[in-house]
Every structure is written in structure tokens, then in C-alpha cells.
Amino acid sequence: MKTEPLTESYFYILLCLYNNPRHGYGIMQETFTLSDGRVKIGSGTMYGAVSNMMKKDWIVETKSINPEDYRKRLYQITSLGKQILEQEISRLKQLVNSSIMIIEGRVN
């Protein structure tokens, strides 16, 4: 399966959900921290990305078990979503490896 490169927002959303479900706000904060404040995901971008990924079945919406915030929406990655993310990571690794080979002079 060949897919288009993910945008940074899509990439970080999937990455943040990799280990456990999160709220939209949690994803935004985690992304901000992971990228040292470089990547911010605004609400419009977040809503668009989450909706598209739900349509593509990369993530699903679940309700929180915690009764205190059961109204808040949690997003959970699917096995398809994990597969997409892993593919993207290996694509990125390849990019980095290619660059290292050229720039550090391992290949002429």
C-alpha cells in the first residue's frame, strides 16, 4: 500500500495516539512539547485532520471511562492508523539515511 506523505499535523496526531487514547487538547499539547514548540495544531486544522482520519479509519472516537470527563471525546488509533504511521516513519528514515550517505560522504 502506497500512501502520500503525511502532513506534520497528521503525523503528530497519529504519533501522540500511538500508545494511548487522548483528547484533542492533549494531542495539541503533546505535539507542542515533542516538537519543542515548533508544531502547533490549531482547532480548525485539528478538526479537519481528525475528521479525515476518522473517515479513513485511521482513528476512532471513544468515550472516556472516567465519569468526570465522560463528555470529552477521546481519540484512539486503529491498527490501520498504526500501519500508516509506521510506513511514514520508515519513509522518513529512508530520507534521513539517504541524506547522511550523501552529505557525510559515504557514497559519491
Added chain:
Amino acid sequence: MLGKTKNKIKMYLAWNYDKEEEYINSMSKKGWQLKKGGLFHHSYEKNDTPYRYKIDFNTKVKMSFEEHCRYISIFEEQGWEYINSTINGWHYFRKLYVPGSSEEDYEIYTDNISLKEMLSRWTVIARFFQAFYLFYSILYISHYFKSKNTIYGMIALFTFLAFILFGVGIRIMKKKKAHPKVKLSKGYGVYLLVGTMLISFSLMLYLAIWGQYTYKIDYTSQINCYTEDFRDIFTVEKDGLYNLDIKCTSDRGLIMIQISKAGVIIYNGGGMGFRVSNMLLQLEKGEYTVDVIYYLEDYKEKFNASEEKLEELNLTGNLEEMSEVKILIGLKQ
């Protein structure tokens, strides 16, 4: 100071939605906070707490309540307060302004791809409008060349102008980028667009309701073999090319319609029921006579008709019985 409100009539073009945000922000700095936004009307509340305002376009979230809640909750999670939505899918949000914070913290679209997705939701709809106006523009320009009626020409012109304006809007929308620098503008363009749309619609409506009939008759009558023929007179004010429409329906007999001027017949037609549409006639100004002639019992003699023909025209029964005749004649430029 709280509780004081202010209403404003202000329109803006969809493709200037970012300038509209700037305008609402400038009102906020002056101490007027948006209470309800709209395409034609705003209301503000006096409150010195500064906010940053954003307008988003999404028609899908209006379709389902569940989706609407999810949409708003994603905004609320990041500190946005939902204000209201317009019927056609523009949503207003605001966030408390923290002094010293960067304007970037108040972006809702943080990358170009997601911004383009939002803008293309609008351009798809604008393309429909464009197609609609182009269709009418072509339709009325062809009407204009046939009839030389200036109203048709004006409709063609204004619908074409609306088509162009939507095209300009689509181009502007496509050029927008995330993290923009927006300047305030007077935004008079909206009045041009709304004016154009209103003028073309009202001209179309005017034609649809009053038409440009030089002569119009809508005549219904009960006839039998004793009914006398019907005559009407109308005047044509100026020379020109006219369209003649006739619709005649009858239960029996032959109905002849004759239009003449000073004894010269310019139209002659008949049948038990018949229809003429958009027949082009070159008419000179003057008085015209419309004669409606009923052939019932005299049909057989006059046309030496066979029994079959009489049966076909329903003339075999009692001819003293009343039957209905409906005649519609329209003559327009």
C-alpha cells in the same frame, strides 16, 4: 458598562472573511465585543475585556448535531468560545486575548493544507453559483439577440458580471495562506456583488411577473352552436419583432384564431386545440384585430366534412350542449 449593546448593518464578501475578522478584532480593541455575527448584521456588547475573533467555514457540521458538538468541543478544548453560526455555514469563535501573547496563538488553521481544505469547501459552492450565473447569462444574451429587448440585454450583462465577481472571489480564496498578514479594508466590493445579484434577480422577476406583453388575453368561455364569434382589439405602440404565443383548448369543434390589421391577415390558425410558441412576427405600429371564430354546426357545411372528421372533432352529439373553450394569447417583444 456591561449590558450596553450595539447593532450594525454590515455585509462582507466571503473571500474577505479574514478582513472581517480583523474588523471584529478592531471593534474588540475599542471595547465592543461581538455577540452575534452574520453576513448582514452584527451585534456587539460593551465589554473592555479584549478577545481575538475567528471565522470558520464548514457546512458539514451543520448537517448533524453530533458532528456539530464534536466540532465545537475541539475548539473549546483550545480555549475558543463558540459565538454563533450563520445559516450557510460560517461559524464565529472568540478567545480571550492574553496581553503579550503572539498572534500565532490565535490561528485556527496552522498549516496550508488544512486551510486549503477549508477554502475549497467554499469554492465548490461558489463554482455552483458561477455555473448558475453563466447559464443565465448565455440564456439571456440569446434572448436579447432574438428580440433586441434591452431588459434581456441588461439581465445578460448583470448575470455575467456576477459570474466574473464569483470568479474573482475564487481566485482570491485560492491565494490565501496560513499565517497571513491581513489589512483592514473598506470592503465596498460586497455592495457591488450583492447589487449585481439583486438587480439581475429583480429584472428576471419583473419579466416573469409582468413580462413585456404588448397584448395578453386569458379567455375562458362556455360555447354551443348559438355562441357568437369573439372579437378583440389591441394596439402595438412601436414597430418591431414580436413573439406570439397561443394556447387554445376546446372540447369540441374547430376554433379559428385570426389576427389582422386593416383587413390584412398576419396570423391565421385553428384546431380543436392547438399551440403556438414563440412565433416571430414583424409588426408595425397600429391597431390589430383578434377574431376567434367557432365552427360547430356550420363546420359540416363549410368544410364539407366526412362523418369521421365530425367524430374526430366531437361534433356528432347535441350541439346545443355547452362546452368549454380556453384561449391564451400573448404577444411580447
